[in-house]
Amino acid sequence: MKTLLEVSGVSKSFDGFKAINNLSFAIAPVELRAVIGPNGAGKTTFMDIVTGKTRPDEGQVLWGDMSHSLLRLSEAQIARAGIGRKFQRPTVFEDQSLADNLTMALKAPRGPFRVLRWKPTEDSGKRIAELADEVGLGDRLHRKAGELSHGQKQWLEIGMLLAQEPQLLLVDEPAAGMTLAEREQTTTLLRRLAETRAVVVVEHDMDFVRRLNCRVTVLHQGSVLAEGSLDHVSANPDVIEVYLGR
Numbered sequence: 001m002k003t004l005l006e007v008s009g010v011s012k013s014f015d016g017f018k019a020i021n022n023l024s025f026a027i028a029p030v031e032l033r034a035v036i037g038p039n040g041a042g043k044t045t046f047m048d049i050v051t052g053k054t055r056p057d058e059g060q061v062l063w064g065d066m067s068h069s070l071l072r073l074s075e076a077q078i079a080r081a082g083i084g085r086k087f088q089r090p091t092v093f094e095d096q097s098l099a100d101n102l103t104m105a106l107k108a109p110r111g112p113f114r115v116l117r118w119k120p121t122e123d124s125g126k127r128i129a130e131l132a133d134e135v136g137l138g139d140r141l142h143r144k145a146g147e148l149s150h151g152q153k154q155w156l157e158i159g160m161l162l163a164q165e166p167q168l169l170l171v172d173e174p175a176a177g178m179t180l181a182e183r184e185q186t187t188t189l190l191r192r193l194a195e196t197r198a199v200v201v202v203e204h205d206m207d208f209v210r211r212l213n214c215r216v217t218v219l220h221q222g223s224v225l226a227e228g229s230l231d232h233v234s235a236n237p238d239v240i241e242v243y244l245g246r
């Protein structure tokens with residue numbers, strides 16, 4: 001199997017506490033993966049390490065066909081290499097229209113001078129409409145982002161990430177604060193996005209994870225406790241003890 005991202009033997013301590021402990025994780029170029037685990041299992045720290053926000057004490061993080069190490073790259077370089085991260089709280093510009101938000105995202109990524117040189121073209125207009133369609137907001141392009149529901153803001157932000165054409169999308173607790181209908185649409189969206197790229201979803205909501213219908217990695221005390229289908233990991237006595245059974 002081809003691997004897009006390979007994390008191997010990674011550890012990270014904070015004041016002597018091992019938040020990540022000899023963690024290994026790999027994802028294919030086209031794959032949807034859910035990461036679950038109790039509070040403090042290391043899920044956020046794992047994403048911080050992949051995106052360059054936190055430097056591990058040991059281990060490797062390798063990326064792409066050429067297995068380049070990400071460890072020496074800055075957060076901005078890692079984003080440009082093709083890793084997009086969606087934080088839990090949406091951070092869209094509420095006073096701007098959806099089209100303006102998406103325009104900023106199109107301009108943003110590739111170095112500071114791109115913003116200066118960037119001019120709207122017919123192509124960029126088309127791309128903005130495509131991005132809005134892709135996240136189910138095609139009919140709201142000229143509405144202000146502040147008028148969107150919480151779930152719709154999350155989709156807009158995913159659209160803004162897609163503007164940068166990430167090969168790997170990391171999504172932190174998308175279901176939080178969403179209505180049931182929004183959660184259902186979000187699972188559909190994430191599954192569709194993962195048909196052409198790698199998507200890692202960190203989530204506590206087990207119904208949401210079930211609907212993602214993908215391979216699940218269970219983290220516990222900074223290591224992988226179990227991996228496989230949700231049914232497989234749910235039947236694991238260790239997983240039941242530390243997470244699902246509580």
Ligand SMILES: Nc1ncnc2c1ncn2[C@@H]1O[C@H](COP(=O)(O)OP(=O)(O)OP(=O)(O)O)[C@@H](O)[C@H]1O
Nearest residue numbers: 014015018019037038039040041042043044045046
């Ligand atoms: N910058 C930091 N300084 C000190 N301790 C930290 C830091 N970042 C994380 N930790 C600790 O590392 C452990 C793992 O935290 P992390 O946030 O990665 O877990 P998590 O699985 O994302 O939890 P949650 O589900 O609650 O978001 C926790 O015990 C946390 O307190």
